[in-house]
Amino acid sequence: MLRGDITVAIRNAVMSELAEVGYGRLSIEAVARRAGVGKTAIYRRWSNKLEMVMEIISDVAERKVPLPDTGSFAGDLELLLLIVKTALQHRMASQIIPDLMAEAARNPQIAETLQRALRTHQQAVGEKLIGQAVTRGELPEGTDPDVAVDMILGPLYWRLAVARQPIEDDYLEKFTVAVTAALRATG
Amino acid sequence: MLRGDITVAIRNAVMSELAEVGYGRLSIEAVARRAGVGKTAIYRRWSNKLEMVMEIISDVAERKVPLPDTGSFAGDLELLLLIVKTALQHRMASQIIPDLMAEAARNPQIAETLQRALRTHQQAVGEKLIGQAVTRGELPEGTDPDVAVDMILGPLYWRLAVARQPIEDDYLEKFTVAVTAALRATG
DNA sequence: AAACGGCGGAACGCAACCGTTACGTCGTAG
DNA sequence: CTACGACGTAACGGTTGCGTTCCGCCGTTT
DSSP states (O other): OOOHHHHHHHHHHHHHHHHHHHHHHOOHHHHHHHHTOOHHHHHTTOSSHHHHHHHHHHHHHTSOOOOOOOSSHHHHHHHHHHHHHHHHHSHHHHHHHHHHHHHHTTOHHHHHHHHHHHHHHHHHHHHHHHHHHHHHTSSOTTOOHHHHHHHHHHHHHIIIIISOOOOOTTHHHHHHHHHHHHHHHHO | OOOHHHHHHHHHHHHHHHHHHHHHHOOHHHHHHHHTOOHHHHHTTOSSHHHHHHHHHHHHHTSOOOOOOOSSHHHHHHHHHHHHHHHHHSHHHHHHHHHHHHHHTTOHHHHHHHHHHHHHHHHHHHHHHHHHHHHHTSSOTTOOHHHHHHHHHHHHHIIIIISOOOOOTTHHHHHHHHHHHHHHHHO
16 A cells, blocks of 8 residues: 555655764654655655664665675685775665664664674674685684674775775785685685 | 763763764764753864864874784784784774764765874884894785785684674684685785 | 545644853852 | 852743644545
């Protein structure tokens, strides 16, 4: 019964508002204004701000990222880094993700939603990437995917989302070499 | 003329409010309530919320962290990781820092203040740590302090402030080994 | 042709907060 | 002892947002 195009407009408006003012200052009225719909259309779909944002975010967060097998660990790693780099450089992601992360520190429901999405991705990516490399003999047997993910995503997230410094052309390349060495050492 | 004890009460209240509700939802009235002072006492000191928070945050952020020379890169690194770990596990830091980082993505003035504090620390720590190690011959000549800082702080920040997973006993130790290997490889 | 239901718009009462002002208290400096 | 000034309290008018309700419009279903 609910009109689909209206729902889409609201979802887009929520994402934009999240990016612009953050969860803390996001208001239903502003979302309605931006989406060009009445408040009633929103309250017909969700009962409050938290529920609305959670439903929309979960939906976006659960889209799977396919990680193809390039045939070598260095190739896989560089591809992964490139994907993450591109994602983190999108305005939406670079504003919304840190904002929700911060909000998660005080709202358990947000925390749980994000953790689930994050951990699912981490595990999937980590286990596939490391598993493939171990199978190929490029990494030692006991390599911990958990630690590996920290070593891979941490620096990139730090640089792009925290320090907000640009990434030069050869950075990913050097970084790939460094991470490979690091993981070989921990095995 | 302004009473010092009142100023201190306000500063503490601001930090607590920042941790609890974040910058976006921080209100002058709530700060006054929490500090047990009148709004007038606040407006007598700062002219608005941004100015107040910036002044207080800058003050906290600029406290230097002394990094002693333990004699070896492994020792220096493990000590640094321990300091950062402890800092990031404090409730105040783990809530306020990500929150302000997120806010920085939309407020240039906050961004500038944080970047200055962050970059100053990064440079100081990075250059000292890496410089010492290079001098001792533990790291190759051309090691980039900038990249090194990413490799060191990134994973820790990721794990503690983003993924919010616990750090086990031997994590820092394994991590030290991994980072050392990584930095030797990039030289 | 009629009934249904989602739609936008407008307004509701309520609450919070803004930044400012007026007032009376109290400690201190002169 | 007096004057000053920082203090808390209280109130101001104005803004914003909440969640709800009622209205009239209009496309779809029957």
